[in-house]
Amino acid sequence: MKRSKIVIVGMGAITPIGVGIEEYWNNLINGVTGIERIKAFDPSEYPVQIAAEIKNYDPLNYMDKKLVRNTDRFSQFAWIAANEALDGKIPVEPERMGITLGTAMAGITATAETQEKLTQSERKVVEPRFVPRILGNMAATQITITHGIKGPSTTVSTACASGGDAISEASRLLLTDEADAVIAVGAESTICPLVMLSLSSARALSRENEVPSEACRPFDKGHNGFVMGEGGGAMVLMREEDALEKGMYIYAELAGWANTADAYHMTAPSPNGEGAGRCMSNALKMSGLRPSEIGYINAHGTATKEGDKDEATAVANVFAGANPIVGSTKGATGHMMGAGGLTEAIACVKAIETGIVPPTLNLTDPEYDLNFVKTKCRRENIEAAMSNAFGFGGQNSSLIFKKYTR
Numbered sequence: 001m002k003r004s005k006i007v008i009v010g011m012g013a014i015t016p017i018g019v020g021i022e023e024y025w026n027n028l029i030n031g032v033t034g035i036e037r038i039k040a041f042d043p044s045e046y047p048v049q050i051a052a053e054i055k056n057y058d059p060l061n062y063m064d065k066k067l068v069r070n071t072d073r074f075s076q077f078a079w080i081a082a083n084e085a086l087d088g089k090i091p092v093e094p095e096r097m098g099i100t101l102g103t104a105m106a107g108i109t110a111t112a113e114t115q116e117k118l119t120q121s122e123r124k125v126v127e128p129r130f131v132p133r134i135l136g137n138m139a140a141t142q143i144t145i146t147h148g149i150k151g152p153s154t155t156v157s158t159a160c161a162s163g164g165d166a167i168s169e170a171s172r173l174l175l176t177d178e179a180d181a182v183i184a185v186g187a188e189s190t191i192c193p194l195v196m197l198s199l200s201s202a203r204a205l206s207r208e209n210e211v212p213s214e215a216c217r218p219f220d221k222g223h224n225g226f227v228m229g230e231g232g233g234a235m236v237l238m239r240e241e242d243a244l245e246k247g248m249y250i251y252a253e254l255a256g257w258a259n260t261a262d263a264y265h266m267t268a269p270s271p272n273g274e275g276a277g278r279c280m281s282n283a284l285k286m287s288g289l290r291p292s293e294i295g296y297i298n299a300h301g302t303a304t305k306e307g308d309k310d311e312a313t314a315v316a317n318v319f320a321g322a323n324p325i326v327g328s329t330k331g332a333t334g335h336m337m338g339a340g341g342l343t344e345a346i347a348c349v350k351a352i353e354t355g356i357v358p359p360t361l362n363l364t365d366p367e368y369d370l371n372f373v374k375t376k377c378r379r380e381n382i383e384a385a386m387s388n389a390f391g392f393g394g395q396n397s398s399l400i401f402k403k404y405t406r
Contacts, residue, residue, distance in 0.1 A: 006171045007404060009091065009248040010183070010236030011346050012084030014077050015333050016052035016229055020084060024343070025350050028358045029377040033213045033332050035227050040191050048200040050212040051191045052229035052334025070129060071142055072107040077232030077339065078139035078187035079146065085234035090147050091181050091246050092238075098151040098179035099140045100169040102162030102186040103338040104391065105195070107134025112194040139187050151179045159391025160300070161259070162186060163233065163341020164399055168257040170237045180242050186342035187232040196228065202267070204304060217362040218301035218328035219308050219372060226302040229334025233342025235349075244406075252349045255384065255402045256287025262394025269307060270394060273314030276300075279396035280318045280386065287384075287400040291322040294400070295382040296357050298344045300390045301328025302335050311388065312368035325380060327373040331361030341389035341397060348385035348401045355381055 013020065016034025017027040034052040043049035059068045059076045062083070071079065078101060090097045111134050114126060132138055137155040144153060152173050156165045163186025170182035199205050206225035208215035216227040243250055260282065262275035269276060284291060297319075300311055315326060329347055336343060351357050357378045366372050384402035391397075 003175055005240035006174055006237055006254040007240050007243050008235055008251040008254060008349055009238050009243050010085040010087060011251065011349065012081040012234040013232070013343050013346055014054060014080045015231040015343055016054055017332050021346065028329060028332055028347060029356050031359055031361060031375065033361055034229070035212045035215060035334055037212060038191065041193060046193065046196060047207055048196050048205045049209040050215055050227060052227060053191060054230060067142065070133065072110045072133045073189040074103060074106060074187045075139035075142055077189060077230065078185045079142050081187070081232035081234040082143045082183055082185050085183060085236050086147055090149060091248060094148045094150040096151055096180040097149045098170070098173050098182040099143060099149055099153050100166040100182060100184045101140040101155045102166035102341060103136050103139065103155070103157060103188055104159050104162050105188065105190050105337065106136035108195060109189050109192040110134050112192045140185065143185065158395040159393055160337050161341060161389045161391040161395040161397035162338035164345065164387065164389035164397030165259055166341065167235060167254065167345060167399055168259055168397065171254060171257060174237060174239050181236060181238045183234055183236045184342065185232065185234045186339040188337040188339040189230045190337060191228055191230055206303065214362050216303045216331045216334065218303045218330055218360055219312060219366055219368055220363045221365045221367045223303040223305060223308055225304055226330065227334040229336040231333070231336050231339045231343065233339050233346055235342060235345065250404045252352050252401045253404045254399065255289065256283045256400040258282035258286065258398050260396045262396070264394050267392050269310040269390065273310035275394055276311055276388065276390055276396050277314035277318050279398045280314065280388065283386065283398035283400050289384055289400065291319045294319070294322065294324045294384050294386050295380060296325045296348065296351050296385040298348050298385065298387045299326055299328045300388045301330055303330065311390070312370060315370060323371050325357050325373050325378065326370045327357060327360040329358055344389065345387045345399055345401070348387045351385055352382045352401060352403050355379055357382065
């Protein structure tokens, strides 16, 4: 039996280069970078002093004081992105509206800050909201409370694949008729000494502190590690027939998706990107599209030497004989972890909608032989695009979006 088309009917984003879809997209295609010296804490004594933070962020600009008190920073990002995607209303009955949320590290920043204060304080007290604020599912909970969403609610934590997997899970809920609309959300806030020191000790982060805007160099011969980012993204998905019945504007179709495990190593990808390549192939199979029909790949592209090499190898193998444009938006936003799967999927949808492929900042001397979009955006007619998100533990997510036709 032919399955229903899954379509995108709403989007929202809060990123280091802009709040809201319009500002995010305009800055992305115009080469704006959000990577600067860290402001969340004094980084002067640390080896890594740069990150992509949300600029001039004040949660009270978006939500009331009570909600601010009850939410951690990552939950606030999720809530802000979801609010834009839903445009203040849910499109179906509350019991038929679902939510899936992806986050890699949930309330890690608040956990680290609370433990430090507790250790330094003579009075051993922790405020009562601490535990509910840091739980991963609380980001989805606050969204359901605000909007009255009463259908399925699932939180996934598959490292940096979490955002992509939230979209896949949303689609499954629609195909099994457990919901008539689902909002998929990704959110992350991990810029704190605890996380930064761990990743810098692992030599995963770029230490190019002198010129932050040039630190993240995906697929370039000068790549030397990723730059941490933060933010949130959201997409509202529906079955085509329900979206048309409700008179919803359709941005694009989600044509295929896949999730695979490397079964190889805690942090390193499987050799030659075998797991990632299998994931891309599975997504293509579900979509019914040939490799030559994919016009653009928004790669995971973190700017680590091993990760870039294995992803480039996987793309070359899966798309042998085809020539998709390949790029990474992390030079602009940093690595937003669980949020990246959503914001990068949004970039694919916007590329299809506008015919503009966003640039890969700082990619001046590619190390691999692929059809890269370099430091300037490119105008192309994109009929279909793939978004990759790969995470620690060998978690792989690939999504395929295509231009919607009725």
